[in-house]
Amino acid sequence: MKVIGLMSGTSVDGIDAALVEVTGKGYGVKVELLAAHTADYSPSLRDRILAVCANKPLAMADIAGMDDDIAIAFANAANHLGTAELIASHGQTVYHRPPTAQQMGYSWQMGRGELIAELTQTPTISNFRAADIAAGGQGAPLVPPVDASLLSHAQHHRCVQNIGGIGNLTYLPPWDRAGPPPAAIVGWDTGPGNALIDWAVSLFSDGNLTYDHNGDWAAQGHPCQRLIDQWLAQSFFRQPPPKSTGRELFGADYGQRCWQEAQALDLSQADFLSTLTAFTAATIADSYQQLPCLPDEVLLCGGGSQNGYLRSQLQLRLPSVNLMTTDDAGISSSHKEAIAFTVLGYWRWHQHPGNILAVTGARQPCLLGNIYTVGDSVND
Numbered sequence: 247m248k249v250i251g252l253m254s255g256t257s258v259d260g261i262d263a264a265l266v267e268v269t270g271k272g273y274g275v276k277v278e279l280l281a282a283h284t285a286d287y288s289p290s291l292r293d294r295i296l297a298v299c300a301n302k303p304l305a306m307a308d309i310a311g312m313d314d315d316i317a318i319a320f321a322n323a324a325n326h327l328g329t330a331e332l333i334a335s336h337g338q339t340v341y342h343r344p345p346t347a348q349q350m351g352y353s354w355q356m357g358r359g360e361l362i363a364e365l366t367q368t369p370t371i372s373n374f375r376a377a378d379i380a381a382g383g384q385g386a387p388l389v390p391p392v393d394a395s396l397l398s399h400a401q402h403h404r405c406v407q408n409i410g411g412i413g414n415l416t417y418l419p420p421w422d423r424a425g426p427p428p429a430a431i432v433g434w435d436t437g438p439g440n441a442l443i444d445w446a447v448s449l450f451s452d453g454n455l456t457y458d459h460n461g462d463w464a465a466q467g468h469p470c471q472r473l474i475d476q477w478l479a480q481s482f483f484r485q486p487p488p489k490s491t492g493r494e495l496f497g498a499d500y501g502q503r504c505w506q507e508a509q510a511l512d513l514s515q516a517d518f519l520s521t522l523t524a525f526t527a528a529t530i531a532d533s534y535q536q537l538p539c540l541p542d543e544v545l546l547c548g549g550g551s552q553n554g555y556l557r558s559q560l561q562l563r564l565p566s567v568n569l570m571t572t573d574d575a576g577i578s579s580s581h582k583e584a585i586a587f588t589v590l591g592y593w594r595w596h597q598h599p600g601n602i603l604a605v606t607g608a609r610q611p612c613l614l615g616n617i618y619t620v621g622d623s624v625n626d
């Protein structure tokens with residue numbers, strides 16, 4: 247089945263679209279990437295999204311307009327790739343509230359599927375996180391079962407580490423991908439990926455730069471271990487999984503507090519970037535201490551996998567681990583999340599539950615996503 251996956255993550259750097267041939271059943275699924283494309287948001291839409299993520303209050307009319315504009319941008323990104331039998335659209339996360347003992351979770355991905363279906367004339371699945379959350383889960387991360395299907399190794403213990411705006415890991419014990427997946431697969435959000443680094447780069451460059459290319463700016467400074475230890479003591483990092491997070495926690499306010507603490511210690515801008523980058527690496531390495539064993543291999547993906555300084559900081563903290571990228575295992579590290587959503591959509595279409603209870607903490611397996619068909623077409 248030809249499926250288009252559409253994803254824009256917490257970096258809000260654009261819409262990643264992948265046209266994928268998906269075959270097979272359940273966890274035995276296979277993918278072939280046929281085409282991929284990244285569509286930038288217009289600067290004004292990106293600014294509006296970032297403002298909402300930073301808690302700017304909006305009137306209902308503005309919310310409606312933003313939902314329209316995101317759906318239209320997603321539909322355009324899909325149309326750019328040509329035709330498919332199905333679209334699986336993650337949408338744009340604008341708010342994520344993990345569940346607590348007192349309150350269930352909530353997560354909102356804008357860019358409604360019914361409009362994407364209409365504009366592309368293609369059945370579309372969206373709203374992937376809602377059912378898991380209704381069942382008491384975090385609603386994130388959702389990609390670990392797809393990682394298990396596409397990236398497990400028969401002999402090696404692997405981790406897949408996404409470094410987007412937020413970081414998340416999937417632990418994959420050895421599995422030959424035949425029969426049911428091992429119960430030991432786990433995954434959770436490790437904390438900030440590039441979110442804090444991007445925030446600081448934008449601040450220090452007066453908005454002229456959006457990220458630290460290859461970590462070159464950070465590499466000019468020195469990490470402050472005292473601050474890293476102080477930040478690692480924060481409750482999110484001590485919380486046992488299942489856990490998820492977002493820009494609500496690791497956003498501008500968090501960055502501002504960190505920068506104040508750094509200035510109190512006379513850190514330069516380069517030292518601060520170096521410290522934020524090393525902190526991101528430390529949160530990842532710290533998470534791995536909670537696994538049943540350290541992995542033999544870590545397969546990086548997401549934009550942070552292209553940050554050489556971040557990689558070197560991670561290798562320093564995980565000296566025994568073979569640091570690779572998902573490209574080394576046949577899955578594009580730039581498009582992995584869009585590819586993963588083609589599989590999640592394919593599973594929903596074929597009525598295969600998409601969540602792993604040990605990952606999200608949901609009470610039961612769920613069919614993830616709402617199906618929007620076009621005109622009088624039927625669901626399957």
Ligand SMILES: Nc1ncnc2c1ncn2[C@@H]1O[C@H](COP(=O)(O)OP(=O)(O)OP(=O)(O)O)[C@@H](O)[C@H]1O
Pocket residue numbers: 254255256257258259408409410411412413439440444456457458459460461547548549550552553554583
């Ligand atoms: N060459 C590079 N050098 C350093 N950093 C890079 C490079 N390319 C991309 N990045 C970083 O990766 C980020 C984008 O990563 P990605 O697209 O994986 O995030 P996302 O999908 O939006 O986030 P999430 O996975 O949290 O939803 C950019 O904002 C930037 O910080």
Ligand SMILES: CC(=O)N[C@H]1[C@@H]2OC[C@@H](O2)[C@@H](O)[C@@H]1O[C@H](C)C(=O)O
Pocket residue numbers: 255256339342353385386387388389390408410411412413414435490491492583
């Ligand atoms: C709410 C939300 O959009 N979460 C994202 C975010 O970006 C990385 C991390 O936080 C992960 O939990 C999730 O995305 C991926 C695609 C996931 O669900 O697996």
